Amino acid sequence: MAALDARLLRAIGDYELDDPAFLALARDLFAYQIAHNAPYAAFARSAGFDAARLPERITEIPAVPAAAFKEARLATFPPAETAAAFETSGTTSGRGGRHELPTTQLYEAAVLASFDRMLLPDGARLRYLNLVPDPRQNPHSSLGYMLATIAQERGDGAGGWYLHGDALDLDGLVRDVARANADGVAVCLATTAFALVALLDALTARGLRLPLPGGSRIMETGGFKGRTRVVERTALYAAASDRLGVAVDAIVAEYGMTELSSQYYDSFASRSRIEPRVKVAPPWLRAIVVDGDGRAVANGVVGAIRHVDLANRGSVIAIETEDLGALVPSLRQAQDGLGAGQAGLVLLGREHGAELRGCSLDAETLLVRRA
Amino acid sequence: MPEARGSSGALRTLPAKRIVACIADAAKRWCDADYAPRLRATAAIAARLGYSTPVVDYALDRLFGGATRAALESAIASELGSVDALDRVAERRGAPAAWARGVDRVVIVSSDTTIGVALVPAIFALCAKCDVVVKDRSDVLVAEFFATLAQEHPAFAGAARARTWTGGDDPAEDAVLGAADVVVAFGGDEALYAIRARCATEARFVAFGHRASIGRLTRDDVAEFDDDRAERVARDALLYDGEGCLSLHALFVEADGDALRRVGATLGAACERVALEFPGGARSPQRTAAVAAYRGIAAFRAAGGHGDVLRAADVTLVVDSPAGEPPPFLPRVVPLISVTGDDAIARYVAAQHLPVQALGVTAADALALALAEQIGAVRVAPFGTLQTPPIGGHHGGAPRVADFIRWIDRE
Numbered sequence: 005m006a007a008l009d010a011r012l013l014r015a016i017g018d019y020e021l022d023d024p025a026f027l028a029l030a031r032d033l034f035a036y037q038i039a040h041n042a043p044y045a046a047f048a049r050s051a052g053f054d055a056a057r058l059p060e061r062i063t064e065i066p067a068v069p070a071a072a073f074k075e076a077r078l079a080t081f082p083p084a085e086t087a088a089a090f091e092t093s094g095t096t097s098g099r100g101g102r103h104e105l106p107t108t109q110l111y112e113a114a115v116l117a118s119f120d121r122m123l124l125p126d127g128a129r130l131r132y133l134n135l136v137p138d139p140r141q142n143p144h145s146s147l148g149y150m151l152a153t154i155a156q157e158r159g160d161g162a163g164g165w166y167l168h169g170d171a172l173d174l175d176g177l178v179r180d181v182a183r184a185n186a187d188g189v190a191v192c193l194a195t196t197a198f199a200l201v202a203l204l205d206a207l208t209a210r211g212l213r214l215p216l217p218g219g220s221r222i223m224e225t226g227g228f229k230g231r232t233r234v235v236e237r238t239a240l241y242a243a244a245s246d247r248l249g250v251a252v253d254a255i256v257a258e259y260g261m262t263e264l265s266s267q268y269y270d271s272f273a274s275r276s277r278i279e280p281r282v283k284v285a286p287p288w289l290r291a292i293v294v295d296g297d298g299r300a301v302a303n304g305v306v307g308a309i310r311h312v313d314l315a316n317r318g319s320v321i322a323i324e325t326e327d328l329g330a331l332v333p334s335l336r337q338a339q340d341g342l343g344a345g346q347a348g349l350v351l352l353g354r355e356h357g358a359e360l361r362g363c364s365l366d367a368e369t370l371l372v373r374r375a
Numbered sequence: 376m377p378e379a380r381g382s383s384g385a386l387r388t389l390p391a392k393r394i395v396a397c398i399a400d401a402a403k404r405w406c407d408a409d410y411a412p413r414l415r416a417t418a419a420i421a422a423r424l425g426y427s428t429p430v431v432d433y434a435l436d437r438l439f440g441g442a443t444r445a446a447l448e449s450a451i452a453s454e455l456g457s458v459d460a461l462d463r464v465a466e467r468r469g470a471p472a473a474w475a476r477g478v479d480r481v482v483i484v485s486s487d488t489t490i491g492v493a494l495v496p497a498i499f500a501l502c503a504k505c506d507v508v509v510k511d512r513s514d515v516l517v518a519e520f521f522a523t524l525a526q527e528h529p530a531f532a533g534a535a536r537a538r539t540w541t542g543g544d545d546p547a548e549d550a551v552l553g554a555a556d557v558v559v560a561f562g563g564d565e566a567l568y569a570i571r572a573r574c575a576t577e578a579r580f581v582a583f584g585h586r587a588s589i590g591r592l593t594r595d596d597v598a599e600f601d602d603d604r605a606e607r608v609a610r611d612a613l614l615y616d617g618e619g620c621l622s623l624h625a626l627f628v629e630a631d632g633d634a635l636r637r638v639g640a641t642l643g644a645a646c647e648r649v650a651l652e653f654p655g656g657a658r659s660p661q662r663t664a665a666v667a668a669y670r671g672i673a674a675f676r677a678a679g680g681h682g683d684v685l686r687a688a689d690v691t692l693v694v695d696s697p698a699g700e701p702p703p704f705l706p707r708v709v710p711l712i713s714v715t716g717d718d719a720i721a722r723y724v725a726a727q728h729l730p731v732q733a734l735g736v737t738a739a740d741a742l743a744l745a746l747a748e749q750i751g752a753v754r755v756a757p758f759g760t761l762q763t764p765p766i767g768g769h770h771g772g773a774p775r776v777a778d779f780i781r782w783i784d785r786e
Contacts, residue, residue, distance in 0.1 A: 043678075046678040047678040049678065050678035067671075069675060071668065295663070296663040296664070296667045297667070298671075306660045307663075324668065326664045326668045327664075328664060352660075363619055363620040364585060364624065364704055365730065367703060367704050373728050
């Protein structure tokens, strides 16, 4: 385990892992996980893999559906050794999932390495104004933990949290933006898409603009999952750019999941436009786009996104989602940290092509009615 | 673009039986698979919805094949006492003589894409001599059928109009809805709320919301579950890819263990055969991903020793699906839920707040009827017929023609 962590930390530190190295590490990690994570081992066995037959390609690694975290404790260590636990909200089934970590070292290293690369290429020490769950109020929010880590390690020590439940502390944010302007400190406004909409609505209602200090940037994440109001990203970014005085290319979307330890960010080359943005993964995270039978599809073909995250050492290496996307070549690969031939990812969102054809009830309507 | 207008009264001078005959004759022409308008409609529906041609053909056969003169007259008479009541005051035993006078303007809006869903209420509204405006889909099935009606009798050209228009904030739609005496609407909750809000205060609003249908195999059914019975269940599950309110969305089986697995295996084999007759339609990437995710989590449970996942052609059966979960409502995915009896089914439906349309059974006996009553279902039907209701049936528990008339009593 220690040797495995050391290899992972080295890869994270180097921000480099070519295909053979990735596969070698993935196979070792898979072997480790099926030896220590019984539910995953059973699932892998049902897919034809065990210690005697390891996957030959990363596309062969059995990927558990993200919802499996609601079904079983997917961990390679005993509960007593849990160092941190992140929880997903219950959706259709009404049950939440839980992603437990045996150590925060890998998670934090992965978070910081990606963030440094993708949000702080200039090495700026920003002030972090967070419109994401405050970890003091939501200790099991992975997003809150991630931003707390970033703010602590990369911030100037004077940031704050402005989202309390679904309530936005606009007065506090306005006050602290003014202070940042007075101090001449650039900020990172870290926000869920939904909170950003709420902020812009609140500013509009008060007839306010809230120009952020020069050099500031916005990290947007989270989409609109589970929300009744959805705003097109094009309109959202345009409004944010206008009202917060930040160039569109300084608004960077992060894509992650509670069940992952690593994150994707908008590639540098695609930030000059709002849509489509191309997401890029750090070297220890790979996206595979699959068809309905779980087979990898060619670049450009839309399918469900599967993640192979080597930083998920304590849980499950491969996770399958219902998020839709397509792999595309990424320009400026070196700056984005992509290896030769490694693709970027265009997210298409869950609503893409989701029109129902019949008069049948659907799961989301039922959920609303039950609520 | 629809226009708000007064009533044409074009059908008022025709006897109801003449109208019925014209409709039945037009429907008969549409039963011919080589009838040119039907060929066009079939291709357009298949292109729009992605359903396979055999499925669209089957739907049109059932839709028009059921609209016979006898069936229409029988449905009307069962609700109004006689077809003649639509023409003049008719005597009624133990009640004042009365005239079932059709309202002037009926608007039918389907925000769903189910094949021809608007046609049945349109037919009955025309039988009641109403002017009918139907919001048609881009395949213009309704418009094509109305054109056939106009060939049967020119009065239909004035009375039956099909239009395509964009929904929501189209002011022309406001005008049409606001002028209607009766508005029939098919759709989800949001669409129905929006449509109802735009109707006149005294307009009759007949809503058909999204619902689910379930099937039940008793212990005796399980013992006798053979290929033939399984094929009937499979037909209910697979037609329209399980996306209709009458599609089989969950099968409750009074069995567990090996008996349940045997039902699953028999049903899986039947699905393979039925899928040849009714190939699956095109699926959006999102629906494909949702099916894969549902199958994935079922496989995860199965690996842990709970339940099983069976693949049969493009069908997924989840055997021993958790009783605490709602049906997935995914194309060609059927959960088999183990229950101890009808009370357990009722508890499931209550716990999941499931609005049940139809209950599929082997025999529509008293126990099945009692279960239907308990779970709020409006139809009990033998397996194999779940998705082919008779035209005179009370879809959604509503009358077929009575909503389109007002009674004028002569005392």
